[in-house]
Every structure is written in structure tokens, then in C-alpha cells.
Amino acid sequence: MKKRAPSRFPRRRGLALALALLLAALTMIPALAEQEEMTTVTDTTIRVNQLGFLPGAIKTAVLPDAEAAADSFRVVNVQTGETAFEGQWSAPVDNPGAGEVNRVADFTALSGPGRYRVLSGDLASPEFDVGEGVYDELFTATIKMLYLQRCCVELDEEHAGTYAHPVCHSGPAIVYGTDEKIDVDGGWHDAGDYGRYIVSGAKTVADILLTYEAYGVRSDAIGIPESGDGLDDLLQEVKFELDWMLKMQRADGGVYHKVTGAGFPGFLMPEKEIGDMIVSPVSNAATGDFAAVMAWASRVYAADWPEEAAHYLEAAELAWSYLDAHRGDPGFKNPPDVVTGEYGDEHDADEYFWAAAELLKATGKDVYRQAASEFMEDGGKRRGMGWEDVGTYGILAVLTDDGLSEDDALRQAAKAELQSTLDDALKLIKANPYGADREMTYEWGSNMGVANTGALLTLGAGLLGDDSLKARAQHSLDYLLGRNATGYCFVTGFGTLSPKHPHHRPSGARHQAMPGMLVGGPNNGLNDPTAMSVLRGKAPAKCYVDNLNSYSTNEICVYWNSPLTLLLAGIK
Ligand code: G3I
Numbered sequence: 391m392k393k394r395a396p397s398r399f400p401r402r403r404g405l406a407l408a409l410a411l412l413l414a415a416l417t418m419i420p421a422l423a424e425q426e427e428m429t430t431v432t433d434t435t436i437r438v439n440q441l442g443f444l445p446g447a448i449k450t451a452v453l454p455d456a457e458a459a460a461d462s463f464r465v466v467n468v469q470t471g472e473t474a475f476e477g478q479w480s481a482p483v484d485n486p487g488a489g490e491v492n493r494v495a496d497f498t499a500l501s502g503p504g505r506y507r508v509l510s511g512d513l514a515s516p517e518f519d520v521g522e523g524v525y526d527e528l529f530t531a532t533i534k535m536l537y538l539q540r541c542c543v544e545l546d547e548e549h550a551g552t553y554a555h556p557v558c559h560s561g562p563a564i565v566y567g568t569d570e571k572i573d574v575d576g577g578w579h580d581a582g583d584y585g586r587y588i589v590s591g592a593k594t595v596a597d598i599l600l601t602y603e604a605y606g607v608r609s610d611a612i613g614i615p616e617s618g619d620g621l622d623d624l625l626q627e628v629k630f631e632l633d634w635m636l637k638m639q640r641a642d643g644g645v646y647h648k649v650t651g652a653g654f655p656g657f658l659m660p661e662k663e664i665g666d667m668i669v670s671p672v673s674n675a676a677t678g679d680f681a682a683v684m685a686w687a688s689r690v691y692a693a694d695w696p697e698e699a700a701h702y703l704e705a706a707e708l709a710w711s712y713l714d715a716h717r718g719d720p721g722f723k724n725p726p727d728v729v730t731g732e733y734g735d736e737h738d739a740d741e742y743f744w745a746a747a748e749l750l751k752a753t754g755k756d757v758y759r760q761a762a763s764e765f766m767e768d769g770g771k772r773r774g775m776g777w778e779d780v781g782t783y784g785i786l787a788v789l790t791d792d793g794l795s796e797d798d799a800l801r802q803a804a805k806a807e808l809q810s811t812l813d814d815a816l817k818l819i820k821a822n823p824y825g826a827d828r829e830m831t832y833e834w835g836s837n838m839g840v841a842n843t844g845a846l847l848t849l850g851a852g853l854l855g856d857d858s859l860k861a862r863a864q865h866s867l868d869y870l871l872g873r874n875a876t877g878y879c880f881v882t883g884f885g886t887l888s889p890k891h892p893h894h895r896p897s898g899a900r901h902q903a904m905p906g907m908l909v910g911g912p913n914n915g916l917n918d919p920t921a922m923s924v925l926r927g928k929a930p931a932k933c934y935v936d937n938l939n940s941y942s943t944n945e946i947c948v949y950w951n952s953p954l955t956l957l958l959a960g961i962k
Pocket residue numbers: 580581582583585730731732733778831832833834835915917941942945946947
């Protein structure tokens with residue numbers, strides 16, 4: 391405790407001073423009201439990560455219009471009113487993707503816990519926190535979201551609240567073009583629609599397995615029905631998807647691409663979509679992704695679920711034998727009368743590479759080592775951690791394979807590839823004041839790309855022995871949580887300004903956004919009628935609209951959430 395300084399004023403003067411202060415405080419009330427007003431998030435508001443920062447993190451805010459504020463800025467503690475940090479804005483930086491000239495405020499040195507905002511002239515940022523645990527609630531919510539997307543089971547009130555629903559989409563599904571009906575119950579609804587797709591599910595599984603393996607994250611308190619049973623909730627949730635994936639495998643090892651209705655339903659709760667479920671044909675991409683995540687899971691689940699683990703490995707090897715016999719098959723195309731998500735992919739060398747790398751890591755067999763080497767060039771270098779390009783997952787598998795020595799040629803090639811992937815991303819991040827690794831193109835689901843890059847930076851820090859990479863991942867997170875050209879924190883239910891009308895059927899049906907979902911974000915392809923009508927002419931980084939109908943900017947997906955989960959785990 392600080393000692394109170396003796397008063398420099400005699401009593402009477404003390405009273406006069408108190409009165410004067412009171413008067414001053416009263417006259418300040420309009421100023422305070424004004425201050426409240428100016429903090430409403432508008433296009434000129436200072437952009438900042440609306441959740442905040444861990445004490446040791448790089449901390450920055452961005453001024454969208456370089457001309458709009460004074461040269462200096464203050465970071466004020468909103469509870470005490472004290473200025474906790476003062477600094478100068480950077481020189482103006484061109485930001486063509488946003489159509490802006492920005493300035494950056496760096497207040498990394500501020501590390502004391504508290505709730506703050508950045509002020510400059512008559513501009514302010516939203517409030518944010520500095521402290522341990524600022525991302526804990528968000529982390530849990532991003533995983534809980536997967537539970538809320540579970541299909542073919544009842545979600546009860548206790549665990550799903552507003553989004554509780556009876557069993558949906560359950561029962562035999564028709565294998566396209568045949569009379570055969572098969573049981574494919576289980577798995578997560580992909581996104582705002584209720585389809586269940588192998589390639590996007592595999593990407594989600596990969597990110598959660600990475601969260602578990604790379605960072606040792608364990609939780610028995612996600613708030614799913616299995617919580618509290620002593621087994622890990624991340625693995626429980628992923629197992630729900632894996633066990634569905636197993637049902638999507640044909641006897642010859644090939645894996646069906648997806649199971650969906652013939653088209654997309656309206657904004658109904660899932661149990662109200664009652665048309666036939668159709669299993670679309672096998673694809674190499676689905677089979678490769680399947681082989682990769684099953685081989686991976688066989689290692690991770692061996693301790694707690696040995697029987698399942700053995701089954702996963704068997705399924706992975708069977709999938710590989712299918713792939714081996716089907717080299718060169720064309721990529722998946724929607725059958726003429728199925729119009730749900732296509733997830734078409736003409737290049738399968740990356741799926742072959744990832745599958746071979748995971749199978750090698752799980753079994754050590756020479757046949758997979760040869761295949762991994764064979765597909766390294768065409769597949770390993772097809773960078774990506776998405777539904778389409780997955781080379782980077784294979785690279786990560788090779789780099790963490792204890793069976794390969796440090797100087798193994800495959801490992802050396804993987805290391806060089808990871809280094810150059812990250813170098814390229816960092817160049818883009820450094821050139822963009824908002825920290826997205828984007829220039830003039832923001833693709834459908836660009837937020838996944840940003841989250842992937844942040845997640846890869848944190849993983850790269852460990853794998854390449856460079857701690858500075860982890861610190862830089864903060865830029866990706868800041869972008870997603872509010873320091874961007876739209877001013878939105880892109881996760882529903884979090885931050886000061888977040889999407890209220892995501893393209894997500896349960897949210898639409900209940901007229902309330904389900905929390906913890908990362909929306910797709912800016913997409914200057916303007917790939918839906920709403921985007922076309924309201925975003926035309928906007929700068930690429932501003933092509934986002936919080937509108938239920940804008941599926942190309944405001945949809946949500948399990949595989950957009952999962953890299954955010956991974957990024958959050960890596961930043962801690
Ligand atoms: O391949 C081109 C590339 O050459 C080009 O440089 C780039 C420029 O934007 O575009 C690339 O194609 C894009 C493709 O994704 C691959 O990234 C298309 O423009 C883009 O329209 C396409 O978007 C996909 C969208 O489905 C439409 O097919 C999204 O990635 C994908 O996330 C989304 O997935 C949907 C499912 O179909 C259904 N469920 C919801 C889900 C999310 O909206």
C-alpha cells in the first residue's frame with residue numbers, strides 16, 4: 391500500500407478545492423457522455439483485438455484513417471481512468487487491400503492486468519482486457535461448437551440450451567445411383583447447412599488432434615455430455631466424427647465423399663429436414679484425408695481406446711490400398727441431382743502425401759516411406775491446411791515423425807518447405823497493418839486462411855526452434871478478433887461487435903446467433919446475391935456483411951472454428 395502524502399493545503403482550502411473538483415466533475419458529465427458516444431464502433435474507430443491480450447503479448451491497435459487522429463495515443467484503464475501507456479502512432483502505412491492509409495499504435499510494454507481502451511484525439515477503440523486467461527472462455531466455446539453441430543443424436547437442453555433438438559437426419563441413407571441403403575449415422579453438421587462431408591471433417595479432426603498432441607491440451611470440462619467422465623473431451627468430441635467417418639468407408643477401402651440431402655433446406659432446425667439422405671460417390675480426396683486422420687488417430691487413441699485405435703489403423707491401411715489402385719482417378723463432381731456443397735478437388739497428390747506421411751508415422755512401414763517420398767514434390771508442396779489443399783498437414787507429420795532421423799532427406803525437405811511457407815506468410819503479414827496474410831484477394835472463408843496461418847506460426851515456432859514466430863501469431867488472432875477493416879470481432883457472441891446474423895440454420899431458426907462460431911469473413915469474390923448487391927465496389931478487406939443470406943461472407947463451418955481452437959492453444 392502506498393502511504394498517503396500529507397496534504398499541502400490547510401483545511402479550508404481543502405474544502406474549497408473539494409468543491410471546485412465537484413464542480414469540475416459536474417461540468418465533465420457531458421464530456422463523459424460524449425466519450426461514450428464516440429466509442430460506438432464506426433468506420434473511423436480505432437481497431438483492436440476486442441478480447442484483449444495475454445500480458446507478454448505484442449499489443450497493437452490500428453487507426454483506419456491516418457489523418458483522423460492526433461499524433462499521440464493513450465491507453466486508458468477504464469476502471470480507474472488512469473493513463474496506463476502513452477505513445478506515438480507509427481508513420482502512415484498504405485493498406486491497399488482495405489483501401490486505407492493506416493497508422494499503428496504499439497503498446498506492447500503495457501502488461502499490467504486490467505480493462506483498457508486506446509484513445510487518440512476524439513477517437514477511441516472498443517474496450518479490451520489484458521490478463522491471463524483472456525482467451526479461456528473463447529477456447530472452450532470453439533470446441534463446444536463442434537458438439538452443437540452433432541448430427542443424428544438428440545442435443546438436450548442441459549448441454550445445448552436454445553439449440554437443443556431431437557434426433558436429426560438419422561436412419562439408412564441411399565447410396566447414390568443404387569438401391570443400397572447404409573447406416574451413416576453420426577458426424578458433425580458441416581456448417582450453416584446440415585451436410586456431412588469427409589474432406590472438411592478431416593480438416594477439423596486434424597486441428598483438434600494437433601491441439602491435443604502439439605500443446606498437450608486436456609479438458610474434461612468442455613460442457614459436453616461426456617464431460618466429467620475422466621476421459622478427455624477433445625478426444626471424445628473428435629471420436630464422434632471419426633466413428634461416423636468409419637461408416638462412410640466402403641468394403642474396398644474407398645470413402646464416400648459426403649452424405650447430404652439433394653439440396654439445401656430452408657432455415658429450419660435439423661430435425662425438420664426430413665428428405666432422403668443421399669450418400670455421394672467415393673472420391674480420392676475423401677479417401678486420402680480419411681486414411682490420414684485414421685492413421686493419426688490410431689496413435690492418439692491407443693492409450694484410452696485401444697480397440698478403436700486398432701480399428702482406425704486397419705481402416706487407414708484399407709483406404710491406402712484403395713488409393714494405390716485408383717491413382718489418376720478424376721476429382722469429385724456433384725452428381726447431376728445433388729446440389730449441396732461440392733468440395734471438388736482436381737489435385738489429389740497432396741491427399742496421397744498426407745495419407746502416406748501419417749501412415750509412415752503410425753506404422754514405420756517402408757511402403758509408406760516410399761510413397762511419402764514419391765508424393766513430396768507434387769503433394770507436400772501443395773501448401774494448405776484446408777478442405778482442398780492439405781500438403782502442410784503432411785509436412786507437419788513428417789517433421790514430428792520420431793522414426794525419421796534429423797538428417798533424413800524427407801525430413802530435410804519438409805523442414806525447408808515449412809520454413810518457406812512461413813517466410814511467405816510473414817512477408818504478407820508484415821506488409822498489412824491489420825496482420826492478415828492477404829493482399830488484394832480475400833477468398834471465401836478467408837478467416838480460415840488467417841487462422842491457419844496463425845496456427846502454423848505457433849507450430850513452426852516449436853518445429854523450427856524460433857520463438858519469434860509464436861509472437862507473430864498474435865497478428866492473426868488480433869485480425870480475427872477485431873483489428874481488421876470491418877471492425878468486427880468475427881466470432882459470434884464474443885467481443886463488442888460480433889456477427890448477429892450468421893448464415894447458420896439453427897441460429898436462423900431460433901433468431902439468435904449460436905455463440906463461439908467463426909464466420910467466413912471478407913470475400914471479394916462476391917459469391918452470393920446479397921454480397922453482390924451490398925458489397926459491390928468495396929475494398930477487398932471490407933467485403934463482409936453480417937447478413938443471414940450472405941453465405942459467402944457470413945456462414946460458419948466446423949473447419950473454420952478448428953484452426954481458431956488450434957491458434958488459441960498455440961498462443962497460450
Ligand atoms: O481455385 C480457385 C483459385 O484458383 C483462385 O485463386 C481463388 C480466388 O478466390 O478461387 C479458387 O476457388 C475458390 C474455391 O473455394 C477454392 O478455394 C472459389 O472461388 C470459391 O468460391 C470456393 O469457395 C468454397 C465454397 O464452398 C463454394 O464452393 C469455399 O472454399 C468452401 O468453404 C465452401 O464450402 C461450403 C460447402 O460447399 C457447403 N457447406 C458450407 C461451406 C461453407 O460455406
